[in-house]
Structure formats: C-alpha cells, structure tokens
Amino acid sequence: IPVDPFDYVVFGATGDLSQRKLIPALFHRFIDQQFDTNSRIIGVSRSEMTDEEFQAFAIASVRQFVDATLINEEQLHEFASIFTYITNDVTDKDGWAELDNSLRDDPEVVRAFYLAVAPFLFEPICDYLATRNYWTPDARVVLEKPLGRDLESSIDINDTVGKVFREDQVYRIDHYLGKETVQNLLALRFANALFEPIWNSAHIDHVQITVAESVGSGGRSYYEKSGALRDMVQNHLLQLLCLVAMEPPASDEANALRDEKLKVLRALKPIVGDAVEKLTVRGQYRGVSSEETKVPGYLEELGDGVSSNTETFVAIKAEVENWRWNGVPFYLRTGKRMATRASEIVIQFREIPHSIFSRSEGVPKANRLVLRLQPDEGVKMFLMIKDPGPGGMRLRQVPLNLSFADTFVQRTPEAYERLLMDVVRGNQTLFMRRDELEAAWRWIDPIREAWDNDTSQLHGYTAGTWGPTASIALIERDGRTWHEEA
C-alpha cells in the first residue's frame, strides 16, 4: 500500500548508516512502488557536496548494498532524482536558510527529520527546528542510537527532544523490532491458540536469547566507548526479552504493546552488588594467529599499545519477577567474533512428568521451541517421535522445521524498510517509548557501574568461539546448556 508523499530530512546523510541501511531500504520501498517521485530525501551534512554528488552517493550505495538482479538502471536514476543535498553545519546558524526553501508547506506531505547523528547534536538540531518553524504538529523526528550512555544521559536526550516534539512525534529506532522474524514472534504468540496456555513458569523451564555476530568491532571508537552491554543488551536483547515475556496486549496498537513491554522491563529483577559477579559474564576477544587463520584481537584492532576494558561479549542470567515467570531464568548472551552469526530465541519447555517408556526405548527430552531470527530465518519445534522401523519403540528428538526460505518465495525485507515507512504512516508500534528506554537503562546501570569498578573480571575468549568458558559455566551451573544444533 503506497504511503503519503514525504519530505525526509536526513541529518548525517553521508554517514555509514545512511549508506548501508537507509538508502538501500528506501530503494526497495521505491521499486515496490510504496512511494514515487513526489517524495523527497533531503540530505543534510557537514561535508561539502552538490545535489548531483549526493545522487551519485545514493546510486553507489544501492549498487553496493542491493541485490544486482533487483536493480533497473532507469528506476535507479528515477530514485536518485528524489535526493537533494544541503551542506550545513548544524551548530552554525547561517546554514539553515537553505532548508527553509527546500521543505514543502503542504499538509498532504509528511515531514520527518531523521537524526542519524551523534546525540550531542540533537539539541542544536531540535532547537533550530523549533525556532525556524520547521516544526509542525504533524512533523516526526526519528532518533538513532545511542540514546544515552546511562539513565541520566538518556533523560537529558529525551528532555532535549521533548522540549520540541511531543512523545507521539518521536520515533526511537531499535532496528531489531523491524526484523521480520522479530515481528513474527508476535504472530506466533498471539495468532495461535496453542502457545499462550503453556507460556508460563508451569510449562517453561527457561528461555535463552542469543545474538551472536561473527564480525569484530572494526576498531570503531563508538564501540570502544560503548561495549556490548550498551550496544546490544540495553536495546536489542531487552526488547526481544520483552516480546517473549510480555502479557498479551489488548491490540497491536503502539501504546497497548509498549505498556506491556514496559511492565516487563519494570519487573526485571535488579542485578546489583554481589549478584553482578554471579549473574553476569563479560569478555573481550583475543586474536588467532595460525598458519590457516589470522584474526586480530580486539586490542590489536584498536591500535598498537592501546589498552581497553571494553567488553565485546556479555552473558547475563536475568529474571522477570512476576506471577507468570516466577523462577524462570532468561539467559541472554551476545558477542562479536563468535563462532558464527546466529540470533535465536530458545524456549525450553519442562520435562514430561512421567515416562511410560523403558530406559532402553529412550528417555524423552523436553520440548524446545527455537525461533531463528537470522540468518536461516525460521521456527523449529523439537518434538519426541518414534523412530520409524520394525525394531520396536525407539524414541528420538526431531525438529518440526519451518524454514522461511523454503516456505516463502518473497524476499525477506530488511528492518529499515518497515521502520522508515512506519514513520511516514505514523505507526509507532515498532519504536521504543521514552519510559521503556529509561526503564531499560535503570536495569543496566548497576551492572555497568559494578563492571567499571572491578575490571578484573573481563574474560578473554578466542575469536571464532562461543565466548568465555565462564559464560558456559553460567548456564551449566544450573544444570542447563546453551542451545547448539548438531
């Protein structure tokens, strides 16, 4: 369904995010005819560039990040024609006049400001937007992470933006919510009658959420200041946890859903004091240097002689203190340079109360539901069956396997395709509300503080493995193991 025409003003338009994610996502939506040349992308950035150069930048980004079989030259140039560029240092008052002339004063046109810039620039940008009448009651602002380093700084950011934009105009991106497989979690839980009655501590033993990346940090200074806890856990992993743990909302309307997620965040058992060492593990990857493989360690990527206590791996045993989840641990882990790229949510059900089978026939294993978020998107339900054959009863565990690639012919859209269009549609369902963000920081901060005060517990792990052995011990101490498929 086509969206209304829009003026997307992208601050930080020549940055990495814009090149890798935003422009390719817009191109996909354009070739699917969700919008046409009545819409415009107005790039704003400090670098000197002409409209033509910016259009060439957009074309190059599409060529690099979009499947070549989907690119038609004529369409690509038509797409590029919606791009215009303004060279503007946002801290310099004089640069704004050009934007005045670029924006259309037409109530039919949706106006969105995308702040793909460092948060210290949010204030000057928001102030100018307010004073120069760019702000309209229907205008939207899109915020990219990092939305703070802790609770205090996130409150500052929210206050700054909140002086100019009402909460219903603010779209805080957590791109995990835009992923198809993450949205599928909502469908799975709330469009089937099967799961909800057993989605609780009476039937679920524990939950695992893993977001493993095989890439390293690339020596980025942003990552060095952030670390995996802020970069991944505070947002992506906690959002996934919320979607698994929340009560059924009354509808999928934005606030109905966000109210339920907020309740989960507020019910997270605080991890403070001595509990931090017991319930969390942090690690940093070390390089590998052998005949066949050479992978730099985190420190080597930063540069010669640099020392750092930044964690590139985190595992946490979390608990949601409410009636539904009493005593059910949520094991979270994420890391860079892990054995493979794999993100999944594992719902481990409890064992059957009594086996009617003899030991020689097999011991029934508890059911396990695995939601594979990426890559190889799909859903697997591990069940016990009788191994076919005349040799009598032999129990075996096999997965009922729904592979997205085998089941659906259409391409799985990227998260940003959905999110960018939802901003134009005015649908905030897949964006974080201020109180959610702050509740997440409130839970993260004591862990961060304890880590900062005691750097001795940073474990090394070899690049290309599943992280420090301490993270395996974290779950095995409880008589459980991380899910790994044969």
Ligand code: BG6
């Ligand atoms: C980003 C983090 O939010 O998510 C990156 O800042 C990380 O460090 C990325 O690599 C992972 O996203 P995806 O979509 O590749 O799983």
